[in-house]
Amino acid sequence: xxxxxxxxxxxxxxxxxxxxxxxxxxxxxxxxxxxxxxxxxxxxxxxxxxxxxxxxxxxxxxxxxxxxxxxxxxxxxxxxxxxxxxxxxxxxxxxxxxxxxxxxxxxxxxxxxxxxxxxxxxxxxxxxxxxxxxxxxxxxxxxxxxxxxxxxxxxxxxxxxxxxxxxxxxxxxxxxxxxxxxxxxxxxxxxxxxxxxxxxxxxxxxxxxxxx
Numbered sequence: 001x002x003x004x005x006x007x008x009x010x011x012x013x014x015x016x017x018x019x020x021x022x023x024x025x026x027x028x029x030x031x032x033x034x035x036x037x038x039x040x041x042x043x044x045x046x047x048x049x050x051x052x053x054x055x056x057x058x059x060x061x062x063x064x065x066x067x068x069x070x071x072x073x074x075x076x077x078x079x080x081x082x083x084x085x086x087x088x089x090x091x092x093x094x095x096x097x098x099x100x101x102x103x104x105x106x107x108x109x110x111x112x113x114x115x116x117x118x119x120x121x122x123x124x125x126x127x128x129x130x131x132x133x134x135x136x137x138x139x140x141x142x143x144x145x146x147x148x149x150x151x152x153x154x155x156x157x158x159x160x161x162x163x164x165x166x167x168x169x170x171x172x173x174x175x176x177x178x179x180x181x182x183x184x185x186x187x188x189x190x191x192x193x194x195x196x197x198x199x200x201x202x203x204x205x206x207x208x209x210x211x212x
Contacts, residue, residue, distance in 0.1 A: 001024055001026055001080040001104050001105075001208075002026075002080055002081055002082075002083075002101070002102055002103050002104050003020065003026070003080075003081070003082045003083070003103070003107065003208070004082070004086075004087070004103055004105075004107070004182075004187075005017055005082060005083070005084050005106075005108075005109065006106060006107065006108040006109070006175070006178055006179065006182075007108060007109035007111065007193070008111060008113070008116050008168060008171045008175075009116065009120060009158075009164070009167045009168070009171060010111070010116045010119040010120040010123070010164075011110075011111045011116065011193055012109055012111070012193055012197065012200060013084045013085070013109060014028075014030060014032075014084055015197060016107075016109065016197075016200060016201060016204055017030070017082045017084045019201045019204070020082060020201075020204060020205075020208065023205065024080070025079065026079060026080035026081055026082060027076055027077050027079070027080065027082070028081070028084060029068070029071055029072070029077065029081045029082065029083050029084065029086075030084040030085055031064055031067065031068055031083070031084070031085040031086040032084070032085040034068075035049045035053065035059060035063075035067065036053075038067065039053070045063050045066065045067060048060075049063055053158055054157045054158060054163075055163070055166075056158055056163040056164075056166035056167045057166075057170065058088055058089070058170060058174065061089075061091060061092055061095060064086055064088075064092065065092065065095050065099075068083075068086055069099060083103075087178060088171075088174065088175045088178075089175060089177070089178065090177050090178060090181050093178055093181055093182070103182075103187060104187070104211065105187055105189060105207070106182040106187045106188050106189065107189050107204055107207055107208070108179055108188060108189070108190045108191065109191050109193045109200065109204075110190055111193035113168055115193075116164075116168060117161075117164055117165070117168070118136075119134070119137075120164045120167075121160075121164055122134045122135040122136050122137070123155070123156070123159050124140070124153045124154065125153065125154060125155075125156055126146035126148065126149065126151045126153050127151055127152045127153070127154055128146060128149050129146060129149045129151055131147070131148045131149070133146075133153060140153060187211075189207035189208075189210065189211055191203045191204050191207055
């Protein structure tokens with residue numbers, strides 16, 4: 001089973017991807033995580049991607065597709081996967097078709113912009129273990145320290161208020177047309193994001209079963 005999750009930054013694609021992968025025993029493939037790893041390791045593609053991500057712009061297609069193609073080719077992706085953060089525009093979706101990647105269903109998690117801003121601006125991340133926190137929904141026990149490993153917790157550059165607004169503008173202009181693209185292919189399911197994570201998860205499971 002090969003799936004794609006669509007939705008604005010902060011819609012919960014990563015969290016829901018984990019739930020679906022656990023239930024259906026498929027591999028989560030997050031292009032965002034792969035790019036951040038490349039940035040951390042100062043690989044050539046990571047250095048190029050860094051300036052785009054920190055300013056809230058989309059990383060050029062050729063960078064993302066090259067990393068993604070290599071990842072899908074690994075043995076642990078043979079039984080299926082979820083793409084989180086890719087494709088972000090119709091051009092990338094068409095590129096997937098060209099390299100022969102079959103997608104069984106596309107889940108669009110729909111969340112209002114106001115809620116997205118609230119989620120992202122309050123988000124924090126541990127530099128050491130990568131754990132995510134939130135000033136309201138998952139607060140730190142000790143300011144600046146990870147609840148899990150004690151590492152330094154920061155606000156990512158792309159979660160700064162001005163960058164969040166720019167990311168949302170970019171999403172609406174370049175990513176939303178994917179909804180029409182996959183609807184025309186008969187692959188699309190729209191799930192309304194709920195306040196409770198578990199409620200959204202249940203709706204996603206229902207959508208996948210309907211498409212299976």
